[in-house]
Amino acid sequence: MIPGQFEYHRPTSVADAVGLLAKLGEEARVVAGGHSLIPMMKMRMAQPDHLVDLQDVSELKYIREDGGDLVIGAMTTQSEVIASDLLAQKCPVLAEAALQIADPQIRNLGTLGGNVANGDPGNDMPAVMQALDARYDLAGPNGTRQVSAREFYEGAYFTALADGEILTAVRFATPAAGHGWCYAKQKRKIGDYATAAAAVILTLSGGKCTAASVTLTNVASTPLHAEAASNALVGTALDAAAIDKAAAEAMAVADPASDGRGPAEFRTRVAGVMVRRATEAARERAAG
Amino acid sequence: MGKMHVKMTVNGKQVEGLAEPRTLLIHFLREDLNLTGPHIGCDTSHCGACTVDMNGMSVKSCTVFVAQANGAEVTTIEGIANADGTLHAIQAAFAEHHGLQCGFCTPGMITRAHRLLQANPSPTEEEIRYGISGNLCRCTGYQNIVKAIQAAATTLNTAAKEAAE
Numbered sequence: 206m207i208p209g210q211f212e213y214h215r216p217t218s219v220a221d222a223v224g225l226l227a228k229l230g231e232e233a234r235v236v237a238g239g240h241s242l243i244p245m246m247k248m249r250m251a252q253p254d255h256l257v258d259l260q261d262v263s264e265l266k267y268i269r270e271d272g273g274d275l276v277i278g279a280m281t282t283q284s285e286v287i288a289s290d291l292l293a294q295k296c297p298v299l300a301e302a303a304l305q306i307a308d309p310q311i312r313n314l315g316t317l318g319g320n321v322a323n324g325d326p327g328n329d330m331p332a333v334m335q336a337l338d339a340r341y342d343l344a345g346p347n348g349t350r351q352v353s354a355r356e357f358y359e360g361a362y363f364t365a366l367a368d369g370e371i372l373t374a375v376r377f378a379t380p381a382a383g384h385g386w387c388y389a390k391q392k393r394k395i396g397d398y399a400t401a402a403a404a405v406i407l408t409l410s411g412g413k414c415t416a417a418s419v420t421l422t423n424v425a426s427t428p429l430h431a432e433a434a435s436n437a438l439v440g441t442a443l444d445a446a447a448i449d450k451a452a453a454e455a456m457a458v459a460d461p462a463s464d465g466r467g468p469a470e471f472r473t474r475v476a477g478v479m480v481r482r483a484t485e486a487a488r489e490r491a492a493g
Numbered sequence: 494m495g496k497m498h499v500k501m502t503v504n505g506k507q508v509e510g511l512a513e514p515r516t517l518l519i520h521f522l523r524e525d526l527n528l529t530g531p532h533i534g535c536d537t538s539h540c541g542a543c544t545v546d547m548n549g550m551s552v553k554s555c556t557v558f559v560a561q562a563n564g565a566e567v568t569t570i571e572g573i574a575n576a577d578g579t580l581h582a583i584q585a586a587f588a589e590h591h592g593l594q595c596g597f598c599t600p601g602m603i604t605r606a607h608r609l610l611q612a613n614p615s616p617t618e619e620e621i622r623y624g625i626s627g628n629l630c631r632c633t634g635y636q637n638i639v640k641a642i643q644a645a646a647t648t649l650n651t652a653a654k655e656a657a658e
């Protein structure tokens with residue numbers, strides 16, 4: 206499969222990349238790891254006239270703590286997320302999710318920024334970002350702005366990213382020490398997108414859940430922040446009844462298509478099971 | 494939208510050529526450089542037959558544009574054998590332990606195993622299986638591939654120990 210022709214650009218700074226996008230206009234596309242875009246270009250579902258490659262924009266490759274936030278540069282690869290000691294210590298759900306994305310070769314090139322900017326409902330990181338209540342830093346011709354991950358996704362491949370904008374980083378409040386976390390994903394095989402998946406982040410105090418967020422992957426045209434499911438956990442001891450309620454609330458908002466991964470009813474069911482498993486694991490991992 | 498001048502280091506040698514930016518790295522390697530070791534199995538980033546080493550990482554060369562690889566250091570299966578032409582320990586172990594049948598997946602599998610053992614010289618069976626999870630084999634059932642990689646790890650570790658003494 207041979208993609209269409211394009212002109213290739215390799216800027217070395219965000220300013221230059223944004224400048225190029227402004228100059229080249231609508232027919233220009235950013236390429237990060239290329240592991241969503243190149244397959245689309247090979248099938249001619251995307252035919253940009255210009256590719257602006259971010260691989261040499263080294264200011265987009267970092268993982269750091271900034272005040273009370275964890276900030277991850279857009280060009281950080283999934284493999285770098287998995288290898289990060291800082292994230293292992295402060296926010297282990299990211300590596301747990303990254304390890305369930307594709308395979309080692311793809312994770313070596315696929316970036317966190319590309320995964321969240323892509324807008325494919327099958328991507329795993331968007332739901333994790335929603336569970337962490339992350340914000341995305343966007344840079345464009347008119348300066349920079351932030352958009353909440355919970356408001357970024359508008360439909361399959363439709364996001365709040367405007368023409369000419371680049372996603373430069375994701376940031377979120379460092380989760381409380383001792384928080385509970387899990388990303389549970391049902392897939393048919395390694396390298397498959399989720400039949401359904403759930404992210405759960407929660408905190409316990411005196412055996413009671415004081416905060417929780419439950420989000421879902423690939424059971425709608427966007428990732429879902431399941432607010433009613435989250436609320437069903439808060440104030441409870443995360444007992445069977447609370448978890449049943451959360452799973453039921455998550456299934457109520459899931460609206461998957463029937464596809465090769467199963468009929469819609471089955472995938473909805475799996476979403477409930479993933480919420481159940483993720484909540485149980487998060488409870489076991491939480492201190493307090 | 495003409496051709497671009499690309500330069501890279503492939504198997505330790507500087508190479509250059511003219512290619513359209515859209516040329517996939519696997520096509521550049523096979524058709525321009527005549528390195529037909531890396532194979533095209535699926536052309537959809539799934540099978541790993543096209544795996545090469547790029548800048549110290551395993552990548553699927555059917556999903557990299559030659560423009561992206563401009564300036565990179567690339568190793569293909571042709572660059573794995575020992576300098577004296579004898580088989581690398583991983584290649585020898587695949588032959589010894591029946592790690593291949595038709596051989597179609599083998600160049601990608603060995604190139605991947607080579608990088609895996611550099612990152613993790615003594616992997617567990619589980620680490621090997623996850624490590625090669627981006628490489629499909631339709632023949633062997635993987636059992637003998639895993640055995641071959643385990644045997645190669647032992648050989649390489651013994652040799653490293655002897656060299657250190």
Ligand SMILES: Cc1cc2nc3c(=O)[nH]c(=O)nc-3n(C[C@H](O)[C@H](O)[C@H](O)COP(=O)(O)OP(=O)(O)OC[C@H]3O[C@@H](n4cnc5c(N)ncnc54)[C@H](O)[C@@H]3O)c2cc1C
Nearest residue numbers: 235237238239240241242307315316319320328329372538
């Ligand atoms: C076989 C296979 C299996 C896969 N399985 C999974 C899976 O299970 N789960 C999963 O989540 N993903 C999966 N993926 C996708 C993979 O994780 C991609 O790497 C990821 O979706 C996109 O990241 P990228 O860096 O490769 O982005 P690219 O492919 O380079 O870009 C994707 C899109 O985002 C845009 N973009 C990229 N970076 C930026 C930026 N910084 N600012 C603005 N726009 C940007 C591009 O213009 C493009 O439209 C799979 C891919 C393959 C080939």
Ligand code: FES
Nearest residue numbers: 534535536541555
């Ligand atoms: S040919 Fe590249 S992954 Fe199959």
Ligand code: FES
Nearest residue numbers: 594595630631632
């Ligand atoms: S030996 Fe035939 S595909 Fe692996």
